[in-house]
Amino acid sequence: MRKTFRAGAVAMLAAAAMLTAGCSGTSGTGSSGSAGDPDQKVELTYWAWAPNLDKVVEVWNEKNPNIHVTVNKQDGGDPAVTKLLTAVKAGSGAPDLIQAEYQKIPTMVAADALADLSGTEANETESHFPDGVWDSVTLGGDALYAVPQDTGPMVFYYRADIFEKLGLSVPTTWEEYAQAAKAVHAADPEAYLGTFSSNDAGWFTGMAQQAGASWWGVDGDAWSVNIAEDPTQKVAEYWGGLVEEGTIDNKPMYTPEWNTALNTGKQVGWLSAAWGPGVLSGNAGATAGQWKVAPMPQWDASKPSTGNWGGSSTAVTTQSKNADAAAKFATWLNTDPEAVKALVKETGIYPADNEGAKSALTEAPEFFANQPDFYDVVGDAAQNVGSFTYGPNVNVAFNAYNDEFAKAAQAKQKSAFASAVESMQQVTVDDLKQSGFTVK
Amino acid sequence: MAMTATKPGPAADTAAGTPRRAKNFKSRVLIPYAMLAPGIILFLVFMAAPIVYTLVLSFQKKKVSGLGLGKGSQSQVFAGFENYVNALTDPEFLGSVLRVLLYGLILIPLMLGFALLFALLLDSRRTRAGSFSRTAIFLPYAVPAVISSLLWGFLYLPGVSPFHFLARQFGVALPSLLDPNLVTFAICNIALWGGVGFNMIVMYTSLKAVPSEIYEAAKLDGCSEIQTALRIKIPIIAPSLVMTALFSMIATLQVFAEPTTLRPLANSLSTSWSPLMLVYRDAFTRNDVYSAAATSIVIAAATFIISFLFLRVVQKRAFGQEN
Numbered sequence: 212m213r214k215t216f217r218a219g220a221v222a223m224l225a226a227a228a229m230l231t232a233g234c235s236g237t238s239g240t241g242s243s244g245s246a247g248d249p250d251q252k253v254e255l256t257y258w259a260w261a262p263n264l265d266k267v268v269e270v271w272n273e274k275n276p277n278i279h280v281t282v283n284k285q286d287g288g289d290p291a292v293t294k295l296l297t298a299v300k301a302g303s304g305a306p307d308l309i310q311a312e313y314q315k316i317p318t319m320v321a322a323d324a325l326a327d328l329s330g331t332e333a334n335e336t337e338s339h340f341p342d343g344v345w346d347s348v349t350l351g352g353d354a355l356y357a358v359p360q361d362t363g364p365m366v367f368y369y370r371a372d373i374f375e376k377l378g379l380s381v382p383t384t385w386e387e388y389a390q391a392a393k394a395v396h397a398a399d400p401e402a403y404l405g406t407f408s409s410n411d412a413g414w415f416t417g418m419a420q421q422a423g424a425s426w427w428g429v430d431g432d433a434w435s436v437n438i439a440e441d442p443t444q445k446v447a448e449y450w451g452g453l454v455e456e457g458t459i460d461n462k463p464m465y466t467p468e469w470n471t472a473l474n475t476g477k478q479v480g481w482l483s484a485a486w487g488p489g490v491l492s493g494n495a496g497a498t499a500g501q502w503k504v505a506p507m508p509q510w511d512a513s514k515p516s517t518g519n520w521g522g523s524s525t526a527v528t529t530q531s532k533n534a535d536a537a538a539k540f541a542t543w544l545n546t547d548p549e550a551v552k553a554l555v556k557e558t559g560i561y562p563a564d565n566e567g568a569k570s571a572l573t574e575a576p577e578f579f580a581n582q583p584d585f586y587d588v589v590g591d592a593a594q595n596v597g598s599f600t601y602g603p604n605v606n607v608a609f610n611a612y613n614d615e616f617a618k619a620a621q622a623k624q625k626s627a628f629a630s631a632v633e634s635m636q637q638v639t640v641d642d643l644k645q646s647g648f649t650v651k
Numbered sequence: 652m653a654m655t656a657t658k659p660g661p662a663a664d665t666a667a668g669t670p671r672r673a674k675n676f677k678s679r680v681l682i683p684y685a686m687l688a689p690g691i692i693l694f695l696v697f698m699a700a701p702i703v704y705t706l707v708l709s710f711q712k713k714k715v716s717g718l719g720l721g722k723g724s725q726s727q728v729f730a731g732f733e734n735y736v737n738a739l740t741d742p743e744f745l746g747s748v749l750r751v752l753l754y755g756l757i758l759i760p761l762m763l764g765f766a767l768l769f770a771l772l773l774d775s776r777r778t779r780a781g782s783f784s785r786t787a788i789f790l791p792y793a794v795p796a797v798i799s800s801l802l803w804g805f806l807y808l809p810g811v812s813p814f815h816f817l818a819r820q821f822g823v824a825l826p827s828l829l830d831p832n833l834v835t836f837a838i839c840n841i842a843l844w845g846g847v848g849f850n851m852i853v854m855y856t857s858l859k860a861v862p863s864e865i866y867e868a869a870k871l872d873g874c875s876e877i878q879t880a881l882r883i884k885i886p887i888i889a890p891s892l893v894m895t896a897l898f899s900m901i902a903t904l905q906v907f908a909e910p911t912t913l914r915p916l917a918n919s920l921s922t923s924w925s926p927l928m929l930v931y932r933d934a935f936t937r938n939d940v941y942s943a944a945a946t947s948i949v950i951a952a953a954t955f956i957i958s959f960l961f962l963r964v965v966q967k968r969a970f971g972q973e974n
Binding site: 646 | 716718725811916935
């Protein structure tokens with residue numbers, strides 16, 4: 212009897228402890244110190260998931276004893292945003308700075324989570340970045356919601372050895388790409404020049420961006436959704452045609468099967484982004500030295516352009532009490548030559564800063580040691596990134612992409628690809644309207 | 652009797668009543684509740700409160716004005732039954748329910764059939780290597796569904812599967828189990844692999860509880876092993892069959908981990924393949940926790956009703972002797 216009671220008391224204490232633990236998550240993350248006084252020591256917290264970012268921040272902390280930044284490592288882009296939105300809803304617990312992927316910015320702005328930096332020194336950094344990237348952090352308006360950090364300009368990776376064996380030249384237009392795909396598949400029925408992946412909405416977005424698409428737009432007080440328009444339709448039908456012919460694979464990327472195919476030369480090319488070498492060396496390490504990079508195939512060879520797949524920025528949250536100091540740090544981190552150099556060295560990103568990319572990226576990545584001009588190709592591509600505006604429900608559109616294009620890729624019909632674009636548009640617009648957004 | 656015992660007279664009451672009543676209160680009310688408190692608190696905090704909060708959320712919705720950017724442009728407003736109407740009229744939800752019904756129709760008879768077969772085999776007199784077989788059949792249950800789905804996913808993918816590799820050596824082209832018309836079987840197979848052992852153990856345990864005199868009597872009457880199994884063992888363990896069937900039905904309605912893990916491997920599974928995947932997508936991909944809450948409530952209510960009806964129908968037959 213006594214024993215049971217004691218056990219019960221212990222359980223109760225444990226329950227109480229759990230409760231307090233559940234509630235105490237809010238303390239200790241906010242910032243302290245007052246704004247305005249430059250001699251006052253300021254503490255900033257920074258949620259980020261880029262590897263080794265804390266080493267870059269160390270450089271800042273040594274130079275700026277009055278603005279101390281602490282990196283709080285996050286699991287990744289999605290969980291960090293979910294946490295931030297929860298903290299904003301709760302009214303406390305948000306950090307001062309957060310690493311924000313470009314496509315997440317409108318969602319975070321819509322939830323009133325990001326501070327407008329247009330009144331800070333961050334606003335002076337426009338000339339550092341390509342126009343397309345700058346649009347992503349301003350949403351095409353006067354406000355500034357983040358400082359760009361890295362980008363993923365899209366390029367074409369291909370197996371140079373197999374191209375040589377088959378006597379193929381590197382495709383410079385999409386027409387040539389289709390011909391090369393046909394030749395690769397004809398030479399080996401199990402081999403493909405690429406695959407159409409219904410899992411990777413960001414990949415398709417990048418290719419639509421290359422063709423000139425911008426899926427959302429702000430028109431006065433209303434959003435416009437422009438997915439089912441010519442550029443995206445053109446891209447979808449092009450890929451639908453290749454999948455229908457069977458010259459391009461229809462299976463998703465990033466599966467064990469795809470990794471194996473990269474390793475065994477059954478995937479002969481990959482339309483990817485500047486960060487591609489990391490993936491290739493990780494998933495197909497045995498093929499080092501056999502790959503090369505080339506600009507994306509073009510729709511119009513006289514007007515070279517490319518899209519963006521991935522990339523993130525540094526944003527200041529609305530809960531920061533030291534927005535000016537935070538903006539100062541974000542500006543330094545992403546535009547100071549020393550910081551950008553450290554970013555490249557420590558985190559392996561492709562910097563958004565034009566000059567920084569040029570000076571920091573001189574030597575080709577180890578996986579591409581056979582191609583010394585690797586970063587010249589990528590650097591040229593980065594200059595040609597078209598502008599693209601993301602809307603407040605990117606998640607819904609991307610999810611619709613996954614479901615609709617999975618069906619289309621499975622059906623292997625060009626017409627199904629065209630109607631998948633229509634469905635994406637429909638789902639995205641319906642979602643905006645249902646939430647009460649003004650949609651044009 | 653009781654009346655006389657609690658009526659000690661007015662004099663005794665005034666003398667000893669107050670301290671005794673206090674003691675009574677302490678031993679009859681305070682201590683039992685103190686001992687129940689951990690359970691009650693845990694239930695309230697981790698079960699009741701989330702359920703109530705889900706109910707509250709399911710009657711709300713997000714309201715945005717204009718561009719929805721910046722302060723105060725988004726608010727939470729009362730939605731009435733709108734989320735429920737949307738959930739019940741959503742063709743995606745209906746589709747996911749139908750898919751899961753088909754999945755359950757295939758899975759549950761197979762799973763319970765195999766579990767019963769294995770339990771009877773292990774319980775028969777001629778079993779060899781019983782404890783090894785029991786462990787071997789039960790072991791897959793200890794593998795988390797996500798891990799087993801990953802393992803099976805590798806085995807399903809034609810490009811990396813050893814089965815497809817072997818078949819190719821013999822010039823046979825196996826169909827991919829991840830094709831849209833076969834993917835339900837692929838998921839059933841994973842659930843079957845993981846679930847048979849658990850159900851088998853439940854049935855086997857209740858078989859072990861059967862007094863052996865019954866078998867001896869049957870044997871004396873000339874009953875064969877198969878007849879014993881069909882006429883004695885199965886009717887006796889009927890209650891545990893009902894229980895495993897009920898658990899399997901609930902687990903079927905809640906299938907989530909297997910299709911979610913297989914989804915990125917192929918084009919054949921949508922993000923709304925099962926009802927719970929739909930809830931997850933609405934809540935965490937589309938950031939619409941309100942309609943996800945309404946759909947969850949609908950699923951919970953349906954699970955409750957189905958379980959209740961099922962028990963109503965089979966209880967009379969299974970537990971007939973006990974009443």
